[in-house]
Amino acid sequence: MNAVETLNPTNLAQALKAKANKNVVAVAGGTDLLVRLHDRITQPWPKLLILENVKELHKITVTKTAITIGPSMTFSEIENSAILRKKALQLVTAAASAGSVQIRNRATIGGNIANGSPAGDTIPPLYVLEAILELSSAKGKRTVPIEKFFTGPGKTVLKPTELITAIKIPNRSNHGFFMRLATRKALAISKVSVAVNIIMNKSKVESAKIALGAVAPTVIRATLTEEYLRGKEINQAIIDEAARIVQDEARPIDDIRSLAIYRKEMVGVLLKRGLESVTTNG
Amino acid sequence: MSSDLTPKIKFRLNGIDMEKEVPAGWTLLRYLREELGLTGTKCGCEIGECGACTVLMNGKPVNSCLVMAPQIENASIWTIEGVTPPGGTALHPVQKAFIECDAVHCGFCTPGMVMTTIGLLLQNKKPDNSQIKQALAGNLCRCTGYIQIFEAVRLAAAMISENDMRPFRENISEN
Incomplete structure (x- = not known):
């Protein structure tokens, strides 16, 4: 668990540049990743890319047609978001029911998706809300419907050089x-x-x-x-x-x-x- | 952007500004206990299940075993050591409430329970019983003390004033 290198970018461009090195593992809330790393204490750790200070990824923006959720939004923030309570109650209920207060204060929606667990609680709501994911790398970005994102347990189409940079759902009552x-x-x-x-x-x-x-x-x-x-x-x-x-x-x-x-x-x-x-x- | 093995970062700990080199691969829990000597924060399961390591990060309870030490850059951290008002020998009302209600048995879970309680009361001055249970669902007590602990939280809610809570409010982000 020693000699770990961390990268701590303060904006998205820096983060994507750091992620261009495909041996870098992004850590958002860390509530899944640190549990996994804890279990392999004797093996070398990957280089960790801390997303804590990348403000662009930590916000919700609303237009007439879409609600864009930043991947660094925590479960607690989703639970307490007025717009999501009104327009995406399934997602709010899921975020509120996962983990504990301590976990929800750290766990992020982007991390829950990237982790790729079939039991990830925010994922079924995002399926029925028809979420579109924006995946970015230093070279550009692409969008993938959430249903096309997962290929197996813990397996996704996210490339090693990419980050999830936005989660978009339609702005409508449901x-x-x-x-x-x-x-x-x-x-x-x-x-x-x-x-x-x-x-x-x-x-x-x-x-x-x-x-x-x-x-x-x-x-x-x-x-x-x-x-x-x-x-x-x-x-x-x-x-x-x-x-x-x-x-x-x-x-x-x-x-x-x-x-x-x-x-x-x-x-x-x-x-x-x-x-x-x-x-x-x- | 820092990429050193021990990046030097700024953070606030128990109300005091710090600038320190933190071991990149350490958890916040290990950093608090082994580097700073703040052993009031307990090391239980180390996988976010037991809550013994709960500290406040920007006013919110988090498991310090699941936070990487470099992740506290620019954050305000409060541990159980900072809860007692500075200078005096007096205890914080939440601590008094735990003693008053016999909510402490072996004491291992208590620092985490106290920090989670402070986190709850920062957001909700008068929590009802179900809100108290939900807030403390991530803190395990294996001495069978939950009833007394819930009583202590109710008593704390009745005793605290804004003055008791103000120090923990800094750096709380809007949801």
Whole structure:
């Protein structure tokens, strides 16, 4: 754990220049990275790029059409953002339910995405909010829809020379929920999570977007369930059937946190609870 | 931009401006305990699960085991050593409340509990029971003391004045 080199840029241009060296690992809040590094105390550490002082990455900007979230925004800041509470409640709920106060005060949304865990709590909300990621390197930038970002557990299309520099979601009202299940309410990684964004036309579902966390190698959309709900008038029978369909869309595994059979069952339960709450709240 | 092995950085610790070379690969926890001798901040799990190492960073409770020492550049850090009002032998009202309510058993979790409580009361002067439980969810006590600890937080909330909290307010960013 000795002889570590850190780079501490004060602006984005410096940070991207430092990241051009692909052996540099970016550290934002460090709540995932330092746990991983702690476990490999005897191996050499990578060179760490501290993003703490890069102010460009630490803000929310709002236009008529889009809300742009800086990747260094912490879970606490997302939890307390007035605009996100109004326009992205799924994301706010997810940020508020992860970790502990101490973790939320440090963990960032960009870090949660870059970490690439299928159990990352902000990811299902970002799927149903149709987030677009801006990835930048010293050479330029590109945009990637969040659903195209992940390629497997801990694996993403982010190149070693790139940083996530913005997370963009449409600026519009939406209806929906985020629910998770874990061993305890605080400080436990999700066994299962479900995020939904639903547009109602009077009493009928115009469209529903459903994302499932921790039940596949990446967060996935439940497209068959979405298709089933489209145009339907929501009632208990429809909700029960949607909960049945969504179970078959989950592709969970047995691991240290839970069993596949339980996860499948619980995906249905969470969707059911959420849809019931959405429809009773209007 | 510094890239030395031990970058020299500025920060504020318990209200005092510092400019020091900090070991780049050390956590803030290790730096506080092994370099600065501030052993009130406890080393428990070192992976952000137990909260024994909680300090305030810009007014917010954080796990010092998950902060790299160089990350505190320009930040204001408060540890349990800074909580007692300077000069005197008096305790801070939050500390008094913990004693009053018998919220201390072995004492290992107490510094972290106190720092998290101060962080909560900085944001919310009159937390309800559920807010207190949520705020302290990241601080484990293995002596079975939670009931007394929640009582202590309620008592602290009733006892503190703005004067008791002002020192910790500097450098708090707007959300």
